[in-house]
Amino acid sequence: MALDEAGAYVVLEDDPNTLAELALGEAAPQVVLVALEAAIEDSLARFDSVLHDPAVAVIFDEAELAARREGWEAKRWARHLAAKLNGHADVLPPGGETDHTRPEPGLPTTPAQIHADAAIEPHLEEAQSLAFELPRGGLELVQEETGSDQSFDPESWKPAAVPQHDRALNDGFGEDFSAEVPVPSGPPPLPVDAGNAAIKSSGLSLELESMHSSAAGPVVRGAVLLFAGIGGPDAVRKLLADLPPDLSRPVLLQLRLDGGRYDNLVKQMGRVSALPVLLAKAGESAAAAHVYVLPNDVAVNVEDGVVSFGEGALQPENLIASLPPADSAVLLLSGSDPALVDAAVALAAKGALLAGQSPQGCYDPAASKALAAQGGLVASPGELATHLASRWPD
Known part of the structure; x- marks a missing residue:
């Protein structure tokens, strides 16, 4: 349907796994739309002569995503597909194509006028279907006598109790740090960036070896x-x-x-x-x-x-x-x-x-x-x- 809306003339529609190797070239397509999935990836190599042809535009789409598109997402994808097929960048929905670079005398068109014929019912139905999937949180649900755990009484709600710690506080910390910390003797260890260098030991000398390398x-x-x-x-x-x-x-x-x-x-x-x-x-x-x-x-x-x-x-x-x-x-x-x-x-x-x-x-x-x-x-x-x-x- 999206191809029809874009004004495309479909010359061939087939499964790459069963399509003959020369059939794609003989159809002489200007654009090839490939629905990618793991089952066809190995078969695509057979059509490299067409897919690598500079005169042929190749559009890749995810088969899994395509199967899930509906409503607004499907319309949006159809607009982008039409832009690709026709070589332009106009992907705005109806009403978004107004040219404001050349204003005319009089008051500008209001959003209400632009969408005067747009139906709001589909959006309300979609919002209603998604309402119960929205995240909730921040308040404890209070169980009524009826046994329902999905009701909330604002008068009886109280914030969750703050957990208490039995450990005594010393200067703002939960442990006594008054004990003297032993000081190590000798010079501090040499700082090393573990991601960039490794240390080699040879006698009493240390040598830094760069790790800026790759298996490639x-x-x-x-x-x-x-x-x-x-x-x-x-x-x-x-x-x-x-x-x-x-x-x-x-x-x-x-x-x-x-x-x-x-x-x-x-x-x-x-x-x-x-x-x-x-x-x-x-x-x-x-x-x-x-x-x-x-x-x-x-x-x-x-x-x-x-x-x-x-x-x-x-x-x-x-x-x-x-x-x-x-x-x-x-x-x-x-x-x-x-x-x-x-x-x-x-x-x-x-x-x-x-x-x-x-x-x-x-x-x-x-x-x-x-x-x-x-x-x-x-x-x-x-x-x-x-x-x-x-x-x-x-």
Whole structure:
């Protein structure tokens, strides 16, 4: 139904496990919509000739998420799908397309007028169905004589009793610290950052050995940042397919996904990339000639130009600012957050490579247009890969 609403003409609909290898190419599609699930992942490799064709746009969706969409979520996904198929960024619901850049004489249209024909009953029914699932807490439920444990009497409610501690207090603490603490003799131990160094003992001398290394190889200064969102998977796929296997910098990819299924994204990008594609994990360091997909719950730390992953939330603007400019690059692909443009431009002013995806063929070019307005470079994903390879030829 979403494809029909978007005005698409479906030339083929089939199961990749049973579809003949040449059938997809013979259908000559302009866009391929893939509903990802574990059962079809191995079969997708048979259709690489079509899925890797620059003239064919590929849209990946999660089959599990698609099956659960209904109501508002289904309408929202249909609008985003229509934007991808038709090459525009208009994903607002009806009434949100009013152009306020050219005001007309008279009073502006009120929200009530915009939604005059909108029915409120479906929203009320949805709210009623969800009301009993909302979290409750903060008050103790008082049981009435009827035996019901879901009633509340505000007159008889009292806060829960504060637990009492039998231990005596001494100067505000629960233990007596008046006893003298023994002082160790000799010099204090040498402080060591357990995450960054190990101690080797040789006679009476101590030697610090750097632990900034990875099983994938030695780490290097700087990194390539790839940002993307709506329409981004296809652009990222084309860019990674053209990167050389010996790129001398790690590639960090942040692609905003509604379902957060980054493990599937790693598998799909690994099929086309000459560089190994990994999921960034806390406690590891980024190595050259590797692609790291960044989940939202993994922090990226930069110390002396070396990139490592830790516990915490991903903060893209801080990450951009912390990279060594001469050794780094920032690429803004389709669907990138326009709020990152200023931080990226500031890094480029210090010597970093900065470029965006060309608005032509870009589903969501807001960041690219903002970059171009400041004089930044925009190009196709394949051309961006060429720029990266020439930036660090060895």
